[in-house]
Amino acid sequence: MNATDLRADILKHLEFSLGKDLAHATLYDIRMALTLAVRDRVVTPWFAATRATYAAKSKRVYYLSMEFLIGRLLEDAIHNLGLMQAAQEAMTSLDADFAAVLADEPDAALGNGGLGRLAACFLDSMSTLGCPGYGYGIRYEHGLFRQSFHEGRQVEEAENWLRQRHGWEFERPEAAFQIGFGGSVSEAGKTALWTPGEAVIAKAYDTPTIGWQGKWANTLRLWGAEPVRAFDLAAFNQGDYAGAAGLEAAARTISRVLYPDDTTDTGKELRLKQEFFFTAASLRDIVRRFQAEHSDLRALPTKAAIQLNDTHPAIAGPELVRILHDENDMPLDEAILTARATLSYTNHTLLPEALERWPEALMARVLPRHMQLIERIEDTHRSAYPKSAVRIVEGGDVKMGELSFIMGHKVNGVSALHSDLVKTTVFAELHALHPDRIINQTNGVTPRRWMLGANPRLSALITDTISSGWVADLERLRELEPHVADAGFMAAFADAKRANKVELSNWFGHEHGQSVDPDAMYDVQIKRFHEYKRQHLNILETIALWTEMRDNPNAGWTPRVKIFGGKAAPGYVMAKEIIHLINDVATVINADPVTSQWLKVVYPPNYNVSMAEKLIPAADLSEQISTAGKEASGTGNMKFALNGALTIGTLDGANVEIREQVGAENFFLFGMTAPEVVACRENPEHQADAIKASPRLKAALKLIEKGIFSDGDDKRYKAILKNLRKHDYFTVCADFDSYYDCQRQVDAAYRDADQWMRMAALNTARSGWFSSDRTILGYMADVWDIKPMI
Ligand code: B1N
Structure with a gap:
C-alpha cells in the first residue's frame, strides 16, 4: 500500500x-x-x-464487559x-x-481503569492471534468524566466523545433487540412466561478490531439504548413537548453514562438495568448466531465460550437459563448445566465494597423471572451439596460473586497471588466443593499499543537489534539480554529514554506551564485514586524527603520529579482529599528555591490512556505501592517494566511475578507481605506504634497538620490525618519507614547512571511474558477450548 x-x-x-x-x-x-x-x-x-x-462454523469467544477503555484507534x-x-x-x-x-x-474512555483497559488489550490480542471472538459492551454516550483542578480540588465535567462523528463504528439498525424490565411472570406448564412491564431497544454499533499485520479482525459490538417508540405523538399534539420526549429520554438514559466508580458497589437501579440491558442483548445475539448454524442448543458450549468480565454481566447465568428453559423448553437441570458449560467468570477484586450484591426486592421488581431462577439455581446447588453453607441469596441480597462462581465452569483470578487469595478468602467454601474450578490467568498488556505505538524510539532500537519478530512474540525480548553488555546498545537505550523524557518535559511545558529537568529521575504514579493504592504514602514520603533536603542541603541529593496522574470517583471523599493534598504539596515544594533543583511535583489533570502513552515511555521509576493483598494484579506495572522503568513496589498482585521475571536485583521491594498486613492489623495500635517509631513520619504529619501546605489552614486535612493516626486500614504508617529507606536506595542506584540503565534494559528484556497474547493463549487453552484460526 x-x-x-x-x-x-x-x-x-x-x-x-x-x-x-x-x-x-x-x-x-x-x-x-x-x-x-x-x-x-x-x-x-x-x-x-x-x-x-x-x-x-468455529467456536467463538464472547467477552462480556461493562467497560472497554480503548483510547485512540487511528495510530494503532x-x-x-x-x-x-x-x-x-x-x-x-x-x-x-x-x-x-x-x-x-x-479518547474512547468507556471504562474506569484496569478492568476496562484489560478488555481493550484482550481484543487486540484476540485479533492478533486469530481467536474468533466478539467483545460485547455498552455504547456510553458519555465516557469517564473529564477531570480538572480548581484550587487543587478535583472538579468533574461530563465527557462528550460522541459530539463528533465516531469514525470507526458501523451502526447496525437491523441488529436490534427489545429488552424488557419489570412486569409479571405467569406459569406456562413446566416453564414460565415473563411479560415485562417496560422495554427498550438495544441497537448494535460495530467497531472492527484489527490484529497485527492485518491478518485477522474481530468485532467489538456495543449496544445503544433507544425507545421502543420515538415519542408520544398524542402528547406532542396537545402541546406537552417535554412529556412527549420523556419516554425517549428515559430509554436513552440506560446507555447515557459510564458509572465512574470502580471498586465500590453503587447499588443503583440504573446500574442493574445497564447490566441486564447489555447482557441480555448480547445473549440474544449469541443464541441467534448459534441457531443460524446449529439446531440443538445442547451443543451451545461447544460453539460459544462466554467470559464474564467480573460480576457486572453475572445476570447472564439466569438469563441464559431462562432462554434455554423458558423459551426453548430445555429441562431446568440441563439448562443450568448447559449454561455453566458455556460461561466462565473472571474475578478482578477482593475488596468487600466492590463485590456486587443486589437487594432481592430490587431484583424481584426489575427482573422478576430472574429472581425466581436465581432461587432455582440455589436450590439445585443445595440439593447437590446439602452440607454446604454457601448461599447466593443471603441477608436479603443476591450475591453476584457466588452466582457467577456457581454458574461458571471456570473462575479465574488475574495474578498468581490474587488467584491464591480467591481460593483462600472470598470463595474458600466454594473452592473446597469445586477444587478444579479456580484457575489463574495472569493479566497482560498489548505490545502493539504499549511499546510499538507509545515508544517508537525504543521500538526502533529493539527492531534494529533483534529484528521485528518481538511485536507478535514478546518473549523474544530476551534476545536483548546479551546486548546489555554492549556499550553501543546501552548508549542507544539511554538515548531513547532521554529523548522520551525531553519530549515529556516539553509537553509539560506547553500543556501545564511547567517543564522539568530531563536529567532528574522521573518517578511516576499513575492510576485511579484509592486508599489501597496509597498515593498518600507517596506524598508523605515526598514531604519527608523535602524536609530532609532543607535540613541537609549539601547531602548530594538525587534530583527527582514526582509525577502523579489519576482520577477519584466523584463520591469518594477521602480519595479526593488525597488529590487536593498532592496539589497543595506541589504548590509549596515547587516554589521552594532551596530544594527546587532536586525536587518537583507534577500532577497533570485528566489522566487517560493517551496521557499514559506519553508518561510511561519517559518513566525511570514505577510506583506500585499498594497495601499487599489489595491490588488484584495491576497492568500499569507491566507497561512500565516493559518500557524500561524500574519498579518500587510491594509484594502485591502481578508485582510478585514482575519481580520473578526481571530478577530481584532489578526491582526495589519494600513493605509488608499480604499475611504480614493481616497480622499487623491484629494490633489495633499499629498506626500509633509506627508513628511513634518514625520521627520522619511524625514530622511529615505534623507539617500537614500545621497548615504548611494549606496557607495556614490547620483543619483542611483533618480527615486524612485522623484516619492515618487512628485507623489506617491500609497500613500506610506501618510501611512508611520501609518505603522511605527503599527510596533512598533508589536514589543511590540512580546516581550510578550506567548501572541504572542496565537494570532498566534488563526490565525491558525480561518483561515479554507480560504480553496479553500470552494471557489470551492461556484463556484459549484452559478456559475457552478454542484454537487459533491463523
Ligand atoms: O482490574 C484490573 C487489575 O489489574 C486491578 O488490580 C484491579 O483493581 C482492576 C467495579 C472494578 N478490579 N475491580 C475493578 C472496575 C469497575 C467496577 O465498577 C470494580 N477493577 C479492577 C484488571 O484485572
Whole structure:
C-alpha cells in the first residue's frame, strides 16, 4: 500500500464522505478522512475473518464487559496495517501535521481503569492471534468524566466523545433487540412466561478490531439504548413537548453514562438495568448466531465460550437459563448445566465494597423471572451439596460473586497471588466443593499499543537489534539480554529514554506551564485514586524527603520529579482529599528555591490512556505501592517494566511475578507481605506504634497538620490525618519507614547512571511474558477450548 493510493482515498473521503474540499478542510476533516481511508483497509480482512469463521462454523469467544477503555484507534490501526510510512507521506503531501491529526482523535474512555483497559488489550490480542471472538459492551454516550483542578480540588465535567462523528463504528439498525424490565411472570406448564412491564431497544454499533499485520479482525459490538417508540405523538399534539420526549429520554438514559466508580458497589437501579440491558442483548445475539448454524442448543458450549468480565454481566447465568428453559423448553437441570458449560467468570477484586450484591426486592421488581431462577439455581446447588453453607441469596441480597462462581465452569483470578487469595478468602467454601474450578490467568498488556505505538524510539532500537519478530512474540525480548553488555546498545537505550523524557518535559511545558529537568529521575504514579493504592504514602514520603533536603542541603541529593496522574470517583471523599493534598504539596515544594533543583511535583489533570502513552515511555521509576493483598494484579506495572522503568513496589498482585521475571536485583521491594498486613492489623495500635517509631513520619504529619501546605489552614486535612493516626486500614504508617529507606536506595542506584540503565534494559528484556497474547493463549487453552484460526 503506497502513499499515493492512500492520499487518493483520503481526498475521495474528504469530498464524498465529508463534503469538503481540501482548501476548506479543518484538522477534524483531515483526521476523519484519514480514519475512513484506513477503516476501508480494515474492512477486507474483517470480512475475510468473519467469513472464515462462518465457513468453519468455529467456536467463538464472547467477552462480556461493562467497560472497554480503548483510547485512540487511528495510530494503532495504522501500525497494525503497516501503513505508518504511507500515512506520514500522505499527510505531508496534504500539508497536514501528522502528529496533530493523530492527537485530534478523542479518547474512547468507556471504562474506569484496569478492568476496562484489560478488555481493550484482550481484543487486540484476540485479533492478533486469530481467536474468533466478539467483545460485547455498552455504547456510553458519555465516557469517564473529564477531570480538572480548581484550587487543587478535583472538579468533574461530563465527557462528550460522541459530539463528533465516531469514525470507526458501523451502526447496525437491523441488529436490534427489545429488552424488557419489570412486569409479571405467569406459569406456562413446566416453564414460565415473563411479560415485562417496560422495554427498550438495544441497537448494535460495530467497531472492527484489527490484529497485527492485518491478518485477522474481530468485532467489538456495543449496544445503544433507544425507545421502543420515538415519542408520544398524542402528547406532542396537545402541546406537552417535554412529556412527549420523556419516554425517549428515559430509554436513552440506560446507555447515557459510564458509572465512574470502580471498586465500590453503587447499588443503583440504573446500574442493574445497564447490566441486564447489555447482557441480555448480547445473549440474544449469541443464541441467534448459534441457531443460524446449529439446531440443538445442547451443543451451545461447544460453539460459544462466554467470559464474564467480573460480576457486572453475572445476570447472564439466569438469563441464559431462562432462554434455554423458558423459551426453548430445555429441562431446568440441563439448562443450568448447559449454561455453566458455556460461561466462565473472571474475578478482578477482593475488596468487600466492590463485590456486587443486589437487594432481592430490587431484583424481584426489575427482573422478576430472574429472581425466581436465581432461587432455582440455589436450590439445585443445595440439593447437590446439602452440607454446604454457601448461599447466593443471603441477608436479603443476591450475591453476584457466588452466582457467577456457581454458574461458571471456570473462575479465574488475574495474578498468581490474587488467584491464591480467591481460593483462600472470598470463595474458600466454594473452592473446597469445586477444587478444579479456580484457575489463574495472569493479566497482560498489548505490545502493539504499549511499546510499538507509545515508544517508537525504543521500538526502533529493539527492531534494529533483534529484528521485528518481538511485536507478535514478546518473549523474544530476551534476545536483548546479551546486548546489555554492549556499550553501543546501552548508549542507544539511554538515548531513547532521554529523548522520551525531553519530549515529556516539553509537553509539560506547553500543556501545564511547567517543564522539568530531563536529567532528574522521573518517578511516576499513575492510576485511579484509592486508599489501597496509597498515593498518600507517596506524598508523605515526598514531604519527608523535602524536609530532609532543607535540613541537609549539601547531602548530594538525587534530583527527582514526582509525577502523579489519576482520577477519584466523584463520591469518594477521602480519595479526593488525597488529590487536593498532592496539589497543595506541589504548590509549596515547587516554589521552594532551596530544594527546587532536586525536587518537583507534577500532577497533570485528566489522566487517560493517551496521557499514559506519553508518561510511561519517559518513566525511570514505577510506583506500585499498594497495601499487599489489595491490588488484584495491576497492568500499569507491566507497561512500565516493559518500557524500561524500574519498579518500587510491594509484594502485591502481578508485582510478585514482575519481580520473578526481571530478577530481584532489578526491582526495589519494600513493605509488608499480604499475611504480614493481616497480622499487623491484629494490633489495633499499629498506626500509633509506627508513628511513634518514625520521627520522619511524625514530622511529615505534623507539617500537614500545621497548615504548611494549606496557607495556614490547620483543619483542611483533618480527615486524612485522623484516619492515618487512628485507623489506617491500609497500613500506610506501618510501611512508611520501609518505603522511605527503599527510596533512598533508589536514589543511590540512580546516581550510578550506567548501572541504572542496565537494570532498566534488563526490565525491558525480561518483561515479554507480560504480553496479553500470552494471557489470551492461556484463556484459549484452559478456559475457552478454542484454537487459533491463523
Ligand atoms: O482490574 C484490573 C487489575 O489489574 C486491578 O488490580 C484491579 O483493581 C482492576 C467495579 C472494578 N478490579 N475491580 C475493578 C472496575 C469497575 C467496577 O465498577 C470494580 N477493577 C479492577 C484488571 O484485572
